[in-house]
Amino acid sequence: KLESKVGGPLLVRGYRRVSLTPAGEILRERAQGLLREAEMAEEITRLAVHGKAGLLRIGFGIASLAAGLPDILTRFRQHFPAVQVSMADMSTPNQISALEQGDIDVGFVRLPVEHPDLETVPVLEERxxxxxxxxxxxxxxxxxxxxxxxxxxxxxxxxxxxxxxxxxxxxxxxxxxxxxxxxxxxxxxxxxxxxxxxxxxxxxxxxxxxxxxxxxxxxxxxxxWQIGLAWRKVDPRKGDAPTGGALDPLVHNFIRLAYRPRGVAPVGNLKPSPR
The missing domain is CATH 3.40.190.10 (Periplasmic binding protein-like II)
Structure with missing residues (x-):
């Protein structure tokens, strides 16, 4: 049936032996490549479901660089090497706007930040x-x-x-x-x-x-003063959100890791989305 679709033979059929034609060899190589790609796609999707792959967009200011942000990023890359990190240098007010608009996922902001749609936790100290x-x-x-x-x-x-x-x-x-x-x-x-x-x-x-x-x-x-990690609050009632109303597991993993430099235990409401 496949031979009729491609319009030519894919197998050389002998009395005791069957071999591939040149066209059949091309098909085999391509099919093997597609299988490998499918396996890789399945694996990267599995990692993404658990917040171990994908793109994390981070806002930061210069103060966070000297206060310890590079160490956090180094540890995060060691634990989650399949995650691509995109950094945006911006002031705290601009980070707040970017979080509101969904242009960044997390931000290192100057505390305190009073905003009804944002969660913050102190992770670094500057002076x-x-x-x-x-x-x-x-x-x-x-x-x-x-x-x-x-x-x-x-x-x-x-x-x-x-x-x-x-x-x-x-x-x-x-x-x-x-x-x-x-x-x-x-x-x-x-x-x-x-x-x-x-x-x-x-x-x-x-x-x-x-x-x-x-x-x-x-x-x-x-x-x-304290530098905090900020992210958008999640509302379980908003089922139409990209993560079904729960915290994105990728963001969740970054927040948990960022607590560690100061020994702050993760708070109870950090629940990742099952996505």
Missing amino acids: LVAAIPRGMPYRKGLASLRNEPFVVISRSVSSSFVDHVARTCRAAGFSPRIVQEVNELFTVLNLVRGGVGVSLVPRSANLMHVPNVRLLDTGLEEAK
Whole structure:
């Protein structure tokens, strides 16, 4: 029947022996390849059902890089090598919007985040450090900068960050005199380098290696903040969701692994979808 479909012989039929024609050899090789592909498709699907394969889209900010995100990613790749990871560098407000729109699956955000549709859990810790031009005295810690002009990230970029800067300065006994707001941390550091002012920046700013700018610890508890992992809440009543109203198992696996650096036990409502 197959020979009639292809319009020619696939077998050479002898008295005691049957062999393949050249066309039959091509069919056999192709069929074997299709079987291997089917087996691979079945295996990758089985892994995906359990959150061990697929695409995970992660939002992050520079602060999370110095605070421990690379270690989390390394462990995740070791445990789930079949998962493809896509990283997007964005601010906390932009991550929140991306989570709302479904453009990322999880995000490393600055806590606290108050949002009715998001869950968060603290996984990393970061802190503010003083950024001053080389040669400026800093004998009294942050209080040494009480009379200096400040350059900060714009409130439109992150109001919570600006509030944190002000709160940390108040803990040192003064309110910062802000003379310039900019949109990028790299710009802040270069304005400090140029003598426009001083600043409080994330410790992760040392990754930028701006010359003639010193980054110094404040010694204040108020300078610390937590970086949390954020993801969309799941509603079991929403059966039309992609995961049937349950947490995607791939997201679930990443959240569970991200807890481990700080020894935080997974919370009870992290239930993966059976998908």
